[in-house]
Amino acid sequence: MAIAKAERLMNLALCLMNTRRPLSKKELRESVEAYREAWQNGSEDAFNRMFERDKDDLRELGLVIDVDENSLDGELGYLARADRNRLPEIALDAEEAAALTLVARVWQQAKMSGAASGALQKLRAAGVPFAEAGTYSALEPRIPAREAAFEPLLTAARDRRPVTFEYRKAGAAAAEQRAVEPWALECWRGHWYLAGWDRDRQDARVFRLSRITGKVRSRSGAFTGAVPEHVDVRAYVATFAGEGATATATVRLRRGAGFPLRTKALETRRVDETWDELEIPYGYGLGAHLAEFGPDLVVLGPDDLRADVIDRLRAVAGLEATAAVTLTGAATEGAQA
Numbered sequence: 001m002a003i004a005k006a007e008r009l010m011n012l013a014l015c016l017m018n019t020r021r022p023l024s025k026k027e028l029r030e031s032v033e034a035y036r037e038a039w040q041n042g043s044e045d046a047f048n049r050m051f052e053r054d055k056d057d058l059r060e061l062g063l064v065i066d067v068d069e070n071s072l073d074g075e076l077g078y079l080a081r082a083d084r085n086r087l088p089e090i091a092l093d094a095e096e097a098a099a100l101t102l103v104a105r106v107w108q109q110a111k112m113s114g115a116a117s118g119a120l121q122k123l124r125a126a127g128v129p130f131a132e133a134g135t136y137s138a139l140e141p142r143i144p145a146r147e148a149a150f151e152p153l154l155t156a157a158r159d160r161r162p163v164t165f166e167y168r169k170a171g172a173a174a175a176e177q178r179a180v181e182p183w184a185l186e187c188w189r190g191h192w193y194l195a196g197w198d199r200d201r202q203d204a205r206v207f208r209l210s211r212i213t214g215k216v217r218s219r220s221g222a223f224t225g226a227v228p229e230h231v232d233v234r235a236y237v238a239t240f241a242g243e244g245a246t247a248t249a250t251v252r253l254r255r256g257a258g259f260p261l262r263t264k265a266l267e268t269r270r271v272d273e274t275w276d277e278l279e280i281p282y283g284y285g286l287g288a289h290l291a292e293f294g295p296d297l298v299v300l301g302p303d304d305l306r307a308d309v310i311d312r313l314r315a316v317a318g319l320e321a322t323a324a325v326t327l328t329g330a331a332t333e334g335a336q337a
Contacts, residue, residue, distance in 0.1 A: 005054075008034040012054050013063060017085065022068040022077025025051060147209040150185070152216040153194050157182040160227075162199070162219040165212050169288060175213045180205070181223045186233030195233040197225035206236045249282040250300040257296040261289075287312060 011032045015023060029035040029047055039047040055078070059065055064084040067076055149165065156163045163182055168175035181197040191208055198205040202225075252275045253261060262268065267279040277300070280286075287308030290297055294313070299306040 008032065008050075009054055009057060012051075013058055013080070016058075016063070016065060016078055016080040017082065019079050022066070022079045024075045024077045026075075028078070147192060147212070149194075149209045149212040149216045150192060152218070153182055153209070154185055156216070156218055157184055157194075157196075160223055162221060162223065163216050164219060165216045166214045167207055168211050168213055178207070179219070180207070181225055181227075183227055184231040184233050185209075188234050193233055193236075195231055195236045197223070197227075199224065204236065206233065247282040247302075248279050249286065249302060249305050251278050251280060251290065252276070252298045252300060253278055253293070254296040258293050261293065261297075291316070 011034070012028065015028060015031050023031070025048070028051065029039055035047050035051060038050050055065060058080075063080055065078055065080050066084070067078055069076065153163065155161075161182075162179065164177060164179050166175040167178045179199040180194070181199065182194055183196045185192055185194050187193075191210060194207045194209060196205065196207075197203075248266060251261075252271065255274060255276055261280065262278065264280050265278040266281065269277045271277050275298075282302070282305060287305055290299060290305075290309050291312035299309050
């Protein structure tokens with residue numbers, strides 16, 4: 001009967017940690033039942049492959065395995081010394097421990113889940129007060145990472161590898177190819193964003209992961225743009241979304257609509273029974289946000305923002321430029337009447 005890998009790894013770890021001298025492969029083969037079965041039912045090669053895989057897995061989990069000469073027969077032996085496999089005292093307060101637990105839960109949907117779980121197990125063994133599985137309340141904070149682009153972008157940002165992907169901007173009819181040097185990812189208001197250097201535009205940009213279509217492809221070569229010492233993704237997103245902007249825009253908004261936009265308004269004036277006029281902060285990316293309100297909103301100024309919204313609505317509707325301008329102009333006249 002085959003022995004489960006977890007049991008096999010545990011038995012190997014116990015052998016290596018409870019010996020005072022290095023144990024040779026032969027001694028380990030006789031001590032660990034799974035190895036003895038593999039040798040008896042297969043071959044020496046089968047045992048060697050199994051042992052090497054298990055040894056690598058234990059090292060990946062953090063066990064320090066030393067290789068030294070076996071004093072009995074002069075062969076190479078293996079042991080895990082207690083003084084090299086003891087964590088130093090770790091002092092984390094409750095907030096820091098909760099943050100690490102939350103990070104590990106983000107990684108549960110990525111390939112790093114094994115490493116994250118292993119790290120938490122080591123810290124928990126050292127006495128760090130992590131909550132156990134199943135003890136969370138209904139108000140447990142969660143950061144979902146469902147986008148397929150999350151894992152390859154996180155890996156590329158870690159390894160400093162450029163990437164390409166298809167990206168559909170808000171209000172755009174089709175996606176376009178983007179070449180990006182990824183800096184960092186962050187979750188903001190329930191959505192994941194990537195901040196990085198856009199090679200085509202030669203400027204810093206942020207990308208919402210839910211708008212990335214197709215596969216993220218890694219590219220060879222080094223980064224061409226300077227990576228900031230500290231990347232505040234939220235600050236980039238806020239800037240591109242118009243938050244903290246010094247300029248303002250004037251829009252007319254249909255009464256009873258656009259409540260998220262109303263919360264940002266610096267001033268609201270009633271025009272008539274149908275329309276309100278709002279003064280809102282104007283920054284990069286505001287046009288994409290305003291286009292989402294469709295016929296419930298008319299941009300009065302500035303002119304470049306108005307033109308941006310018209311272009312986006314035209315792309316969505318599939319209209320010619322002249323037709324879109326005529327329609328939007330008619331809507332403006334109706335709002336001013």
